[in-house]
Amino acid sequence: MSNNDTWFSVIAHELSARWQSPVRILQAESVAGGDIHHAYCLHTDRGTLFVKTHTHPQAYRMFVCEFHALQAIANTHAIRVPEPILYHQAQGRSFLVMNFLEKGKPLPHFWEIFAEQLAALHRVTYERYGWEEDNFIGWLPQANRWMDHWPTFYAEQRLAPLLKQAFDQQLLSKADLHVGEQLLRRCSELLPNDRPSLLHGDLWGGNFLVSDNGMPAIFDPASYFGHREMDIAMADLFGGFDRRFFEAYATVGSLEARWRQRLRVYQLYYLLVHLILFGRTYYRRVMDILHDYAS
Secondary structure, three states: OOHHHHHHHHHHHHHHHHHOOOOOEEEEEEEOOOOOOEEEEEEEOOEEEEEEEEOOOOHHHHHHHHHHHHHHHHHHOOOEOOOEEEEEEEOOEEEEEEEOOOEOOOOOOHHHHHHHHHHHHHOOOOOOEEOOOOEEEOOEEEOOOOEOOHHHHHHHHHHHHHHHHHHHOOOOOHHHHHHHHHHHHHHHHHOOOOOOEEOOOOOOHHHEEEEOOOOEEEOOOOOOEEOOHHHHHHHHHOOOOOHHHHHHHHHHOOOOOOHHHHHHHHHHHHHHHHHHHHOHHHHHHHHHHHHHHOO
């Protein structure tokens, strides 16, 4: 029996316990699952499932956090996500199981529908900024301590830790870090203190699809309660979203004046993540934003 066969038998056992009836895996196919994890489409006698696995020691905690975020988004009924089924750790490997989302053709006005559904998700609010647990953005820890003031939250829990980490990894110089610290001091001047919104948290073009009913579905969240422009900034950063999405969201999401100018300040967070994870390819884009907004 191969290692994969052994591992799939563990998944079958856990699913059987979860559903209180035997589950048989009929076929397993390796599929694309992002830059971090190994992913499989499992055809079972109970339907088709999607499984993410990894042997990294941090993977189990990442899957727990992703499970909780998917649950939180699903409970809003605002926008479709894969139903999280279970997470588990055994034999030095962790996994997360969810239902498999089939791809389809977009409905007319798909982008306007996407904007409306995302705005509905963002209308789910809370009394403070943060989350019930610290989680992850990629492999990087993402702090979510509850705070009352969004610009302070963004400065202290998003930018400051990554600026320090980039400096510690010699990806930023001492002079670069000084410019970053100047921007931190300007966050209250640059950013509005709007209501906390439930965010996807990592909404780039690879984390949504057109599902089998022609409607949008989102996945791989890094959720917390933050400013809704964070999701719009990430959607705008690497492409994959039609201009109709942004135009519709600006209206249905009631974005405040100068929202386009603020997107780059929010994109700085995601670019710092990429700088740390993928190297100096992102250095110039990080520094361009720092110099533009630090003074």
